Amino acid sequence: MSSEKESKTLAVVNCAQLVTLAGPERPRVGPELRDLGIVANGGMFVREGLIESVGSRDEIESLIESDTEVVDALGRVVLPGFVDAHTHPVFGGTRVDEFEERSKGATYEEIAARGGGIQSTVNATRAMYEEMLAYKCWKYADWFLRSGTTTIEAKSGYGLSLEDELKILRIINRLGSETPLRYVPTFLGAHSIPSEYRSRRDEYVSLIIEEMLPAVAQEKLAEFCDVFCEQNVFTTDEAWKILSAARCHGMGLRIHADQLSLSGGAQLAAELGTVTADHLEHTDAAGIAALKEAGVQPVLLPGSVYALGSSRYPAAREMIDAGLAVVLATDFNPGSSPTPSIPMILSLASTHMKMTPAEGISAVTINAAYSLNRGAQLGSLEPGKIADFVIHDCSDYREISYFFGIEHPSHVYVHGTLISRR
Ligand code: NIG
Ligand code: FE
Numbered sequence: 001m002s003s004e005k006e007s008k009t010l011a012v013v014n015c016a017q018l019v020t021l022a023g024p025e026r027p028r029v030g031p032e033l034r035d036l037g038i039v040a041n042g043g044m045f046v047r048e049g050l051i052e053s054v055g056s057r058d059e060i061e062s063l064i065e066s067d068t069e070v071v072d073a074l075g076r077v078v079l080p081g082f083v084d085a086h087t088h089p090v091f092g093g094t095r096v097d098e099f100e101e102r103s104k105g106a107t108y109e110e111i112a113a114r115g116g117g118i119q120s121t122v123n124a125t126r127a128m129y130e131e132m133l134a135y136k137c138w139k140y141a142d143w144f145l146r147s148g149t150t151t152i153e154a155k156s157g158y159g160l161s162l163e164d165e166l167k168i169l170r171i172i173n174r175l176g177s178e179t180p181l182r183y184v185p186t187f188l189g190a191h192s193i194p195s196e197y198r199s200r201r202d203e204y205v206s207l208i209i210e211e212m213l214p215a216v217a218q219e220k221l222a223e224f225c226d227v228f229c230e231q232n233v234f235t236t237d238e239a240w241k242i243l244s245a246a247r248c249h250g251m252g253l254r255i256h257a258d259q260l261s262l263s264g265g266a267q268l269a270a271e272l273g274t275v276t277a278d279h280l281e282h283t284d285a286a287g288i289a290a291l292k293e294a295g296v297q298p299v300l301l302p303g304s305v306y307a308l309g310s311s312r313y314p315a316a317r318e319m320i321d322a323g324l325a326v327v328l329a330t331d332f333n334p335g336s337s338p339t340p341s342i343p344m345i346l347s348l349a350s351t352h353m354k355m356t357p358a359e360g361i362s363a364v365t366i367n368a369a370y371s372l373n374r375g376a377q378l379g380s381l382e383p384g385k386i387a388d389f390v391i392h393d394c395s396d397y398r399e400i401s402y403f404f405g406i407e408h409p410s411h412v413y414v415h416g417t418l419i420s421r422r
Pocket of ligand 1: 259331335336
């Protein structure tokens, strides 16, 4: 098997299926989602961390140079590293006590209303020094990598003060340079109204717009801005103000929309032309049509539906049939979706949302990469792209969605370097 030292060239051979996702240079829609560009008995040649050629085993073997490192995939499946386009990976504590309460019948909304929920994680996160918090979150980076994810979008949102939001975003940027996982940072100061502002919510919205956004932009700490738009959280008017201000600072826009109720989030996303609208469990046909018209990518998060014990999954089939460039993500967070596992999300997408395994794979690779403005570099195995790829211990890619509760990756490569093996 391969060695862990860096090599200038790398030849990956003997892949039962090299799942390339090769195709048009844009997110995939409709029937395109089922076309994974699989090369049977394929291989790939990598130079200086970039993919140089993709082809049959014979073609790739003919390129091998004297010092090329040869990686024998032993008849297994090779995929691009998963791109997880919605996570909240920097938080203090856990919410295991609330998990137990929910197991006895309490609801997520009830727990939040009595000061638990996001606010309890905010308290735990504020209480941790930057070093300690960064150290804690290294572990989650490792979890993502081991489950085959090589890039994550990472939101702040458990600080909710200028100082603590900056602390979280600095940690995200630091983890991006100190771990092999790629991070795309998103500012989510509008995740909740913190308890000290409960009776003066306008002041908190002003704090976000007048102090937090300029500071985040000044330090270049985030590429995107997100708002949790929901009844009893941020109204559509507040979300409009915050996202419009973020746009003026050059940030891309994302929004938590229609998660717990039909609250106008998808319509607002369409009106603003956000890059993504995320969750969408309650979005209706008019909302789906509006997203299509505006070219907004839906990011669907079945892990949170599952972990909250709900059965209201987003209408993925209707969205695909309407021509939306669907993305799937984990929503990794301590409250509603404590999983970093894209394979688990793929299982849920097929069993509860009737997405085929192929549609699921497109949604967690190429479409997710485009939703993060990384479509030209990541999300498929094509010449010129970064060699982030994973050998999965199976001979048919559909096994990744089918066998659930186990981790399939045996070898994870980032930029052509082996960073995790099992
Ligand atoms: O995406 N919806 C808002 N934010 C998270 C939940 C965060 C939490 O409960 O801590 C979500 O589900
Ligand atoms: Fe979320």
